[in-house]
Amino acid sequence: MPEIVINKKYQDNKDVCELMSRLPSAFANGEGELLYDKRNKLRRFTLANGMIVIVKQYKRPNLFQKICYSSFWKNKAKKSFLFANFLLGINVDTPYPIAYVTYKKYGFVSKYYLATTEVQGTESHIPMREMNANNDTKGMQELTTPIVQLLIHLHENGFLHGDSNLSNFICRKTENGYDLSVIDINRSRILRRPATYQESIRNLRRTSHIHSILTMLARLYAKHRGWDEDKVADDVICELKRFERQKARSKQLKKMLTFSFLHS
Numbered sequence: 001m002p003e004i005v006i007n008k009k010y011q012d013n014k015d016v017c018e019l020m021s022r023l024p025s026a027f028a029n030g031e032g033e034l035l036y037d038k039r040n041k042l043r044r045f046t047l048a049n050g051m052i053v054i055v056k057q058y059k060r061p062n063l064f065q066k067i068c069y070s071s072f073w074k075n076k077a078k079k080s081f082l083f084a085n086f087l088l089g090i091n092v093d094t095p096y097p098i099a100y101v102t103y104k105k106y107g108f109v110s111k112y113y114l115a116t117t118e119v120q121g122t123e124s125h126i127p128m129r130e131m132n133a134n135n136d137t138k139g140m141q142e143l144t145t146p147i148v149q150l151l152i153h154l155h156e157n158g159f160l161h162g163d164s165n166l167s168n169f170i171c172r173k174t175e176n177g178y179d180l181s182v183i184d185i186n187r188s189r190i191l192r193r194p195a196t197y198q199e200s201i202r203n204l205r206r207t208s209h210i211h212s213i214l215t216m217l218a219r220l221y222a223k224h225r226g227w228d229e230d231k232v233a234d235d236v237i238c239e240l241k242r243f244e245r246q247k248a249r250s251k252q253l254k255k256m257l258t259f260s261f262l263h264s
Helices: 014-020 023-028 063-071 076-089 128-133 137-141 144-156 197-204 211-225 229-262
Strands: 003-006 033-037 041-046 052-057 097-105 108-116 169-174 177-182
Touching (some): 003 014, 014 023, 014 052, 014 097, 014 108, 023 041, 023 052, 063 108, 076 108, 137 211, 144 169, 144 177, 144 197, 197 211, 211 229
Antiparallel strands (some): 003 097, 033 041, 052 108, 169 177
16 A cells, blocks of 8 residues: 555545545556656646646656665655645745655555645746856846845755755746745755855855856855855855766766676
8 A cells, every 4th residue: 555645735635635546547547747757757637626736756766765765764755745844834935745655565665756736827937947058147137136035045944955956946027026936855955953154055056057147146145144255156166166076076987887887
């Protein structure tokens, strides 16, 4: 039997409960609208009562992950569910967590799903990913203040987004400014205390790989926190360079191991 955990708000919703009880077959039969199909799969379901449910089926865990998820790690769906509830508790918008479902096979976690509400207003979403990729510093200038204010709020509440690049912040223009929603939070951390200077700097480093954009964000972040702007900007760029070196070494090592395995 799967472990099905449904948020209290939806426990009496029969349509939600019915869908959660048969997610593997719903995905296998191609029900709903396929939104994404790469490492993970994302489907949009319209229930009989008209409710929209977004369900993510995560990539099957490898053997090491199966052992860890079955023993002492929370799987990605469960972590996302818990992190989303935390964010909502500190008044940060994120897709509302409806449920998570975990399946086991031979005693080991084999697959898991996360169900959420749909992000509202995506039709007016400002494409920050494209701005970042195109080195659109001018286009980013207007958005830096709400982004920085959100990051400061997260850090002061002890939340470190596991992948804080701009594509994971859904930004919509409103009459009063901008609304931001946070997504893709499964690799995040909750510190139970405000983030330190070093933790904050390291978390900022992946906001953008474009130095001009990252420097602009870092300087404004420092200004809002009363920190030295030059020092923060320099430290963030240094952290980005360190991260990129680590990533390059890891990629090279993976290539070497793959080559060695194929030719052994």
